[in-house]
Every structure is written in structure tokens, then in C-alpha cells.
Amino acid sequence: MSEEKSLNFIEEIIEADLASNNCASISTRFPPEPNGYLHIGHSKAICLNFGLAAKYGGTTNLRFDDTNPVTEETEYVESIKEDIKWLGFNWTNELYASDYFDNLYAFALELIEKGLAYVDDSTSEEIALLKGTPTEPGKPSEFRSRSIEENRTLFTEMKNGVYKDGEKVLRAKIDMVHTNMLMRDPIIYRIKHAHHHRTANKWCIYPMYDFAHGQSDSIEKITHSICTLEFIPHRELYEWFIEKLNIFPSRQYEFARLNMTYTVMSKRKLLQLVNEGYVNGWDDPRMPTISGFRRKGYTPLSIRNFCEKIGVARRENMIDLSLLEFCLREDLNVTAKRVMAVLDPIKLVITNYDADKTEELTAENGPDEAMGTRTIPFSNTLWIEREDFMEVPAKKWFRLAPGSVVRLKNAYIVKCESFEKNDNGDISTIYCTYYPESKSGNDTSGISVKGTIHWLSAAHAATAEIRLYDRLFKVENPSAEEGDFKSFINPDSLTIIPKAYIEPSLTKVDLEERFQFIRKGYFCLDKDSTPEKMVFNRTVTLKDTWGKIAD
RNA sequence: UGGGUUAUUGUGUAAAGGUAGCACUACAGAUUUUGAUUCUGUCUGUCUUGGUUCGAAUCCAGGUAACCCAACCA
DSSP, rough: OOOOOOOOOOHHHHHHHHHTTTTTOOEEEHHHHHHHSHHHHHHHHHHHHHHHHHHHEEEEEEOOOOOOOOTTTTHHHHHHHHHHHHHOOOOOOOEEGGGGOOOHHHHHHHHHHHOEEEOOOOHHEEEHHHTOOBOOOOOOOOOOOOOOOHHHHHHHHHTTTTTTTSEEEEEEOOOOOOSSSSGOEEEEEEOOOOOOOTTSSSEEEEEEEEHHHHHHHHHHOEEEEEEEEGGGHHHHHHHHHHHHHHHHOOEEEEEOOOBBTSSOOHHHHHHHHHHHSSSSSTTTSSBHHHHHHHHHHHOOHHHHHHHHHHOOOOSSBBBHHHHHHHHHHHHHHHHOOOOEEEEEEEEEETTTTTOOEEEEOOOESSGGGGGEEEEEEEEEEEEEEEEGGGGSSSTTTTTTOTEEEEEETTEEEEEEEEEEETTTTTTEEEEEEEOOOGOTTTTOOOOOOEEEEEEETTTTTTEEEEEEEOOOOOOGGGGGGGGGGGGGBBBSSSSEEEEEOGGGGGSSSSSSSEEEETTTTTEEEETTTTTSSSEEEEEOOOOOHHHHHHH
């Protein structure tokens, strides 16, 4: 028996459409506005749209919803394309709503000819006032009854640049007392004497979202136009235009957007974090942007798996950050090369090991034997992690303490004989003896140890700056807290270790490589690295059972 | 005081009138030259009140709660 994976509600709709021959094949689109960087919430929409088309043998267009020239820039177009490609998706066509400005203009004219659109000279305030409120009906504007001829002339003049910004708008003539505010004669064209990133100065009137989106879907013969819940009220308008214009009937379906704990997702808030210097740009590894996750060391597969696991439904959700981290570790655990690094060093001297001697020891690169091995230098003076020694050991302490034995990973078992403190009372050096017959790989010592720690030969270790990232916010849902969301920023979201020790093998790595610094977490090279100074980012920690016990 | 949408364990998500399942988290144990991984196990749930039915998360009626809608933004 093959186990049947249950379908999400959109898949059910698609399968029903396909089965009933409602459509021969499906076509979806991902329609970002190029006014900012993509974030993890967008990846849910990307995986959904591209994933659905792939599953049912359809197509997916990338369409930039660029109907507002004042907020949109080519820089964003480029970053969006890069992010989608990085996630591993290929679009069928790269399109722009601005490609359809001529069509859209013709549609507007058609509505005017049908008596379904009119030019309104009212100010923005007057229009808002007459629109009513959700609980009070709207009233018609004095310009609502203009003749078709007059509307045609006026709209043509709007297009020809006769009027200034805000002087006139084109409105659909629907119903001023409709319970859906969006149906109360929505504005469909406004005047903006602004430079557009693609059409330059060709136009001074631009269609509104509602007049562009559905028709663009229709022109592209998109069968399933998938968007987020807040567009539910727009669906009625979306269908109204398609019906009145009698064009290809694309259908809109809505799903709940992704929310995640310990971060914010709104473009407005992310922009504030960047502009007000709380983070260092859109690709700061603490940002929930795709570029931020990429720089932090996340893999495309981990994000795709995450989007698969969170599911698709219509109820509000708040996904645990831990699920994303689980998907990340799941991937990295099998792909990341194991290496050693000491972030907070303390010196360990092996008193019975020849001070002039260096040994090349063999270490496995990963759990999969196919990843091979490498050699690492060993000598009598090592760096180990300060937290791996306790002068007075706690209960269940497996690591180093006076008189205790531990294994040095890939090397020998050592016994702590004594230690020294500096003037501040901090431990400066630990003295050990080693068991020559306990060498990793052919241990004949018969000694069993509870703990294994990582180390680096002091004479051979290279150095690097290491950046440790923690969650950006102290609270699960900063947007739901009283007061400014920025007051909940975690002050320790970034810890910089200016000089940590790393294996000499790490001096030649590139940006795409992923590492597990054994016992410390997953790391990758940061783009700030120079030949003089390497910089590593911590992608995510390892799960830490001991840390919980110690607390 | 309007309209729309949604309610299943701590978090997500299944169950299309018939055993409330799966994943994450948490906790416990086994294995481990990473206190990682892996493996095993445990915990907690159908918003509420009625009704229909042999049987209801599911159907019906009434409550309640949350979210969205009054940009010339998308």
C-alpha cells in the first residue's frame, strides 16, 4: 500500500479543475512588487506557486507588479530574481505589469464606453469622505454622472499630460453603497508624473493594483492566481473586471501568509530595521530576508523543506522558528564538512609529549565516508575551549577537570594534572599528560572516557573573526506587544569574536561551503572576508542538551 | 452599530459521519571518539452551548474569540 499524502486545499481545487476539464493544464504566477527584498514569507508563496505548477505539469510566470513608479527600482528586480533562482526555481516567462500598460489603457477605455467608468475631479479627501465607512454607506460623487463622451475626452487628456498629479482619477462605476468598501467605485487610474523603471516617461497615468492584477493574470491565462488572505475582499472586484471586460477567467485563491516567532515580516518594519541601523542592510544575517538567510548560511533545500512542512491553509498561523532550524540542521547534518575551531581559547600543555614534535593525525570530514578524511597537526601545546574545563566539576560533568580524563577528538586521551591562574584569577594554562597508546583509530589503552573535546594545535592554528547570531527579537511576537516593536530587539543578536582559532585547512574555502565546527554549530564564510582576515558566520547552533542541564 | 474570513495538543497540519493521525517543540531512556546525529518511548487537543444520528472535529441552530476591509500602496 502506498501511503497517500493528503492534499492541501489548493491542490484539491486544482485536481478538481483538472478532473472536470475546467482547465486543461494549470498556470500560476509569482507577482512581487519590486519595492523591497524578498523574505521568508515570500518563499512560502514561491514554493507554492512553482511547486504546484511543477507537480501538475504547468507553468509559472515571474511577474513584477510594477504599477507604482515612485516605489519601484531595478535594484529590487535584480535581487528578487537572484533570490528565486537561489531557491532553485525557474520561471517560464519574466514579465512585468508594465508590459500591459497599453492593454490596460484600452481596458479602461472599454469600461468608459460601456458606461462603467468615469473621471472624478474630487480631491483625495473628498473621495474618502464620500466613500463612507464599513458601517455607513457611501454617496455618489457629483462627477459620477458624466457622459461617456466627456469621460473619454477627460481620460485621454489625463493620459496626454494635461493635468497635474491628483487633479483627476478614473473610477469604476459600481456601487457606492456596497458592503465591500472596494466595490464603492474604486479608483482604477491615477496621475503620476513620475519616471518608471521600465517605461521611463512614456506614461503619466498608472493603473491601480486592482485594475492591473486580475487583467495581467487574464492576459497571461493564469488559471490559479494564488495570493494571501488580505486580498479576499479584492476577489469580488477582480471578478467584476474580468466579467465586464469579458476576458480570460483567471481565478483568485487565498492562503494564510507565513508568520514566524522572534521576527517581523512586514516590509514596513523590515525597512525600518535597515534604515534606522538596527541591522546592517537587507542581507544582514539576522534579517528574515532570503538574502539574509543565504548570507547566514541557510541552504535552499532547508527553506524549501520548511515551506513544505508548514503546509498551506486559510487560518492565521505563527510558525516556531525551531521548525525552520530543524529543517536547516536536517540538511546541514548530512552535507556540512566537520572541522574544529576554538572560539574562546585556553591553553593546554601536554607535559609528557615532546615539545619539538608534530604529528599529522587523520580526521573524518563527515559522517558519510564518501566525504573523505584530512590530516590535522598535533603538538604539545593546544587551544581548547574555556568552557570545556571546570575547576570544580559540576554533577554529570564529562569534560576536563582536575584529575579527569577526556579524549581529544581524533587524537589522544589526556588526563588533567594541574592548572595555572593569572593575576585576575582566571585559568591561564592547563597541564595534562597523555596516553601514547590511546591514539585515535588504534587505541589499545583500554581507558574509557565519557567526554570528547575539540582542540587545535597552537603553533598551527589559523585565526578568523567569528560572528555569532541569535534571534533578532527577545519576544515571540514583537508585532503583538504593546509599544514600538523595536524596543523588543534582542541586544545580543550579534556577538563578534574578533580572534578565534580555526583549523589551518580552513584558510582556503569559498562562500558556498558549509561547515560544522564540531560541538559549536554550523558556520559559513561571510562575504566580508578578505585574504588578511577571514570572517565566519554562525548559521545555527547545535542542539545543546548539556546547556539545559547546566542551567 | 456593517461586511468578509478562520477556529483540531505549546506550534503547525491531517482526518470528506465510523480508531483524533503526522511533524516540530518539550521531557525520559539507549547508542555515540561531537552532551551532535541516530534509535525508542512519554505528555498535552476538536472554541462554546444545544440539536440531528447507532455514531459528530465533520451536519444543523445559537453564542464566543481572533484576523482582514474606510492609500490616488501592493
